[in-house]
Amino acid sequence: xxxxxxxxxxxxxxxxxxxxxxxxxxxxxxxxxxxxxxxxxxxxxxxxxxxxxxxxxxxxxxxxxxxxxxxxxxxxxxxxxxxxxxxxxxxxxxxxxxxxxxxxxxxxx
Amino acid sequence: xxxxxxxxxxxxxxxxxxxxxxxxxxxxxxxxxxxxxxxxxxxxxxxxxxxxxxxxxxxxxxxxxxxxxxxxxxxxxxxxxxxxxxxxxxxxxxxxxxxxxxxxxxxxxxxxxxx
Numbered sequence: 001x002x003x004x005x006x007x008x009x010x011x012x013x014x015x016x017x018x019x020x021x022x023x024x025x026x027x028x029x030x031x032x033x034x035x036x037x038x039x040x041x042x043x044x045x046x047x048x049x050x051x052x053x054x055x056x057x058x059x060x061x062x063x064x065x066x067x068x069x070x071x072x073x074x075x076x077x078x079x080x081x082x083x084x085x086x087x088x089x090x091x092x093x094x095x096x097x098x099x100x101x102x103x104x105x106x107x108x109x
Numbered sequence: 110x111x112x113x114x115x116x117x118x119x120x121x122x123x124x125x126x127x128x129x130x131x132x133x134x135x136x137x138x139x140x141x142x143x144x145x146x147x148x149x150x151x152x153x154x155x156x157x158x159x160x161x162x163x164x165x166x167x168x169x170x171x172x173x174x175x176x177x178x179x180x181x182x183x184x185x186x187x188x189x190x191x192x193x194x195x196x197x198x199x200x201x202x203x204x205x206x207x208x209x210x211x212x213x214x215x216x217x218x219x220x221x222x223x224x
Contacts, residue, residue, distance in 0.1 A: 031209050033212075035213070041218050041220075043152075043215040043218075045212045084150065090209060095164055095210055097154065099151065099153075101151060
């Protein structure tokens with residue numbers, strides 16, 4: 001079993017829908033990252049969080065340290081949100097990041 | 110201004126050749142990374158340097174040798190290229206703070222194809 005599991009692996013939705021992508025992990029962490037990889041290949045950091053909730057525009061990330069779970073939400077989804085969303089966790093006292101396999105999101109107009 | 114730039118973006122070469130990919134960051138970060146993304150799209154850490162010192166060295170063949178002439182540059186040299194080396198290689202940087210890696214900034218990737 002991977003130390004970082006994302007669900008779903010693939011998600012197709014209609015424009016405007018509320019999107020939730022989940023990330024569960026089994027190790028102690030000091031931080032969790034959400035990143036976005038566009039079809040063109042570029043990777044962009046969306047959030048880095050260690051507790052609570054963060055919001056950038058239509059994107060919201062939450063983390064529950066006790067439950068070892070994080071969610072990435074997209075409100076009013078748009079076709080340009082179509083990308084692979086990747087969760088990565090930093091283990092306690094270690095510079096290593098453990099990467100999830102990614103969630104491929106397609107938003108249809 | 111590109112924050113993390115890597116060159117070349119595309120590289121097609123024959124088996125057995127030696128090639129290098131260069132990476133530069135202008136963010137003033139103290140830590141740089143090389144990742145390999147294979148055909149299944151998994152990102153795997155290869156190396157990380159903090160202030161020119163190697164801090165992460167995953168199990169990669171010793172045909173791969175990173176070089177960090179200063180903290181703004183981390184180059185990747187690959188000897189005796191093999192078919193399995195074909196992948197997209199991403200450079201990234203971050204500022205380590207209180208033991209945390211910090212937000213990661215990625216280059217655009219270098220697609221290596223070994224024929």
